[in-house]
Amino acid sequence: MSVLPDPGASRAVLVGTGRYEHLEQLPAVPNNLQALADLLRGPLSLQLPARHVAVVEDPVAAHTVVGAVRQAAAEATDTLVLYFAGHGLVDAQDQLCLALPHTEFGRVETGLPFDWLRQVLLLDSRAERHVVILDCCYSGLALGRMGAGLQLADQAAVEGSFLLAAAAETRTALAPVGETYTAFTGALLDTLRHGIPGAPALLDLGVLYRHLRLVLEARGHPVPQARDRNSGAQVALARNHAVLPAVPLTAAPGVDAGERSWPDPRAVRTVTGFFTALADVRVVSGLTHRAVSERSAGRIAAGTVSRLLNRSTLPATWNATAVYLAACGVPGEQITQWQAVWQQLRAEAAETASVRAASPAAPQRGDSEKNRTWQRSFTVFRRKRGQ
Structure with a gap:
C-alpha cells in the first residue's frame, strides 16, 4: 500500500x-x-x-x-x-x-x-x-x-x-x-x-x-x-495533482468515499504529521472549508476548520476533529484510527511534559551570581567583625 x-x-x-x-x-x-x-x-x-x-x-x-x-x-x-x-x-x-x-x-x-x-x-x-x-x-x-x-x-x-x-x-x-x-x-x-x-x-x-x-x-x-x-x-x-483536487462528494454520486485514497492515519507519528495528513483529507475530499462546514450541518464553522488545520498543538478534545473527518467523508473505521493516533500523540506529549517537570531545573546564571556576590559580602562583613 x-x-x-x-x-x-x-x-x-x-x-x-x-x-x-x-x-x-x-x-x-x-x-x-x-x-x-x-x-x-x-x-x-x-x-x-x-x-x-x-x-x-x-x-x-x-x-x-x-x-x-x-x-x-x-x-x-x-x-x-x-x-x-x-x-x-x-x-x-x-x-x-x-x-x-x-x-x-x-x-x-x-x-x-x-x-x-x-x-x-x-x-x-x-x-x-x-x-x-x-x-x-x-x-x-x-x-x-x-x-x-x-x-x-x-x-x-x-x-x-x-x-x-x-x-x-x-x-x-x-x-x-x-x-x-x-x-x-x-x-x-x-x-x-x-x-x-x-x-x-x-x-x-x-x-x-x-x-x-x-x-x-x-x-x-x-x-x-x-x-x-x-x-x-x-x-x-x-x-497525483493530475487528479486533484477531486470534485466534491455531493457532485460525484458514483464515487464511493471508502474507495478514495485517504491519508493513512497509521502512518502518522508526529504532531506535524498529524496536521499535515489532516489537511490532506480536505484536499482528497475536494471540499472547501465552507463546504466542510455545510456538510457538518453547522456543527463546525468554516473558521473552526481553518483554525483546526493550522494548529501546531493537538486539540484537547476530539469532537471537532471527528466532525471534520466525518464531514469530509472519511469512513467511520478510519475515523476510529485517527482517534487512536490522536490519543497516542496526546499520551506521548503528556509523558514528555511529565519527564520535563520531574527534571531538576538548572540554576539561573543571574541567581548564581547574586548568590556568590552575597557570599563575598558576608565574608567581608564577618572579617570586619573579627569573626
Missing part, C-alpha cells in the same frame, strides 16, 4: 555540485537543489518542515556531506531522502564516486565514495525507509568501466530503500546546455508538480520510475534505473 511519509519524522538531504575546478561546469545543479528543496517543503509534495531539509551545495570536503547525512539519519524515524546531482566517477574497483568541486578526473580520492554514504544509511540510520536519488553524469570512460548500466543501482542499493538513478551516457545528455534543470531532475520536478493523468492518487516511487522511463526515453535522454528493497517502491513523494 502506497503511503506518504510523516513529515515530522522524515528528513531530506540534497547535495549538489555545479562548480568544478577540473571538470565540466554544471550550471543547472543549483537550480535542481533549490527547486527540489522548495517542492519537498511545499504542499505539492511531502510538506517537510524547512528545518528537515538540508541543502549542501558545492561541498568543499567529503566530511561535510557525510556529516549532513549522518545527522539526518540519526533524526529521521520514518523516511530519509538523499539526493545528489553532479558528476559521477568510477574507481578502479568499479565503485561509484561522487565528484566534489575539487575532484580531478582520474583521481577518485579527491571525490566522495558513495559507499561512505551507503554505510551511514546501513549503520547509523534510524529511518525505516530510505529514498536515494542519484542524478549523476558520466564520461565515456566511466560508462565503459561500468559495463551494464544497471550496475550503478546495484552498487548504491541499501536495504529497506528505493534507489532512483539517472543513467546518463554523456554530460550533455544529462544536463542539456541552456536548460534550467538537468534532464532527469527536470522530468522528476515536472511530474511531482503536475502529476500523471490516469495514475493512482499517490505518486509512489514505483509509479514515478515507470513514468520517468517513458518520458525520458521519448525525449531521447538516457532512461533511469531503479532498485527496490523491502517495498521501498511504495513510498510516495506526492499526491
